[in-house]
Amino acid sequence: MILxxxxxxxxxxTYEVPALDRGEVLRATAERMDPGGKGVNVSRAVAAAGHRTVAVMPLGxxxxxxxxxxxxxxxxxxxPVLVVGATRSNIALAEPDGTLTKINAPGPExxxxxxxxxxxxxxxxxxxxAWIACCGSLPRGLAPEWYAELVTRAHxxxxxxxxxxxxxxxxxxxRSRPDVVKPNADELAQAVGRPLATLGDAVKAAEELRGLGAGAVLASLGADGQLxxxxxxxxxxHASVTAVRSNVGAGDASLAGFLAAGGEGPKALSAAVAHGAAAVQLPGSVMPKPTDLDPSAVTVTADIPLDRALTEQGNPR
Known part of the structure; x- marks a missing residue:
């Protein structure tokens, strides 16, 4: 079971629109309503793969x-942990070329x-x-150290x-030594306080996070793959992708695949890449099922091209 x-x-x-024209009336060609949040998406991907999952969250x-x-x-x-404030509602506008515009509400305090x-x-x-996946931003009222306390209690x-x-x-x-952390390129750059221009930069930054306490670092690098x-x-x-339809929840699907495959080693990384590649080819935040995966499109290697420039370079915003 993955908690x-x-x-x-x-x-x-999520609304699919022909184009995002500011100040105009937009007519959606399709719409979806899904439960959201990074941990929620991990549970959805785990369940889609046929595994048991329990989702803990505040709901109001x-x-x-x-x-x-x-x-x-x-x-x-x-x-559920029942809270006084109402759960937030978010809106996403998806264009045919894969561009996604999101409006995220702050949520309750x-x-x-x-x-x-x-x-x-x-x-x-x-x-x-078997694993506890702690995901997403903290709502108002929770101090930055809240996750550290959670990791300590879970261990x-x-x-x-x-x-x-x-x-x-x-x-x-x-400082509480989580077993795995999963930043994207920007989050990894922010954590080490400098831009990341190459795969070698990303590897070095991941090693620094391990030096600060992370047991392992699973870094999502968008179109450049994962480390x-x-x-x-x-x-x-990395994996070949035919067409990107929506990247909402792709990183969460990757984490679900990684944990469902054991959470360590190249086989788990291969599962993470396969899940992420499948997710970006699905609409909205739809999570991939086993039939959506294409393991043959995935390549995993220890021979990392360290000088390879990142298409989506990490910036410490």
């Missing part, structure tokens, strides 16, 4: 009730009691979890933790 933690979940509405108001209903319909066990209840809910479900319960967050929350959590840097060495994986 996911989403401190700031959402109800996501009518949007929160709808998030729980949608997740239950996808065979995901929901462990959690009280100290609600923050503690969320930690307690994670601890209560830790015993049966005390004997669980392995994968962390996908950024900024002060990531740096604070490294896995751990005590076993560094591996690089």
């Amino acid at each position: 996911t933690v989403t401190p700031n979940p959402s109800l996501d509405r 108001g009518a949007p929160g009730a709808l998030v729980a209903e949608l997740l239950t319909g996808q065979r995901i066990e929901v462990a 959690l009280s100290a009691a609600e923050a503690e209840s969320l930690l307690s809910a994670v601890t209560a479900h830790s015993a049966s979890a 005390a319960a004997g669980a392995r933790v994968a962390l996908d967050t950024s900024g002060p929350s990531l740096l604070a959590a490294l 896995l840097v751990s005590s076993a060495g560094a591996f690089y994986g």
Whole structure:
């Protein structure tokens, strides 16, 4: 079982539009409504692959009730922590060339009691979890050290933790030694405080995060593929993609594939790359099923072309 933690979940509405013309009335050609949040997406991808998952999150108001209903319909066990504020609603506008414009609401502010209840809910479900995936930004009311406390409690319960967050929350959590962290190129650059122009730069930055406490670093580099840097060495994986339809949740699908495949080594990296490549070819935040995966399109190697320039260079914004 893979347990996911989403401190700031959402109800996501995605509209496909012919073009994004500012100031005009846009007529959508298709629309979707999905439960959102990085941890939620990991649970959705795990469930789509046929594995058991439990999703812990704060939920409030009518949007929160709808998030729980949608997740239950996808065979995901929901462990809600009821909060006073309403769960946020987000909007995404997807253009035919793959360009995505997102409007993310801030979400409710959690009280100290609600923050503690969320930690307690994670601890209560830790015993049966092969992995705990802690994902996304922290809502108002949660200090940057909240994830660090979660990692500490999860380790005390004997669980392995994968962390996908950024900024002060990531740096604070490294002191608690999460087993895996999963930054994208910009988040990796932000963590080390400098731009990343090549794969070699990304490998060096990942090693620095390991020096700060991360057990392993699974770095999503967009069209440039993914890196896995751990005590076993560094591996690089990439896949050929026919056409990008939406990159929403692609990194979350990658993390789900990685954890479902054991969470370590080149085989898990290959699964991560396959899931990410499948996700970008699906509409909105649809998570890939096993039939969507193409393992033959994936290449994983320890012979990393360190001088290769990154198409999507990491910037420490």
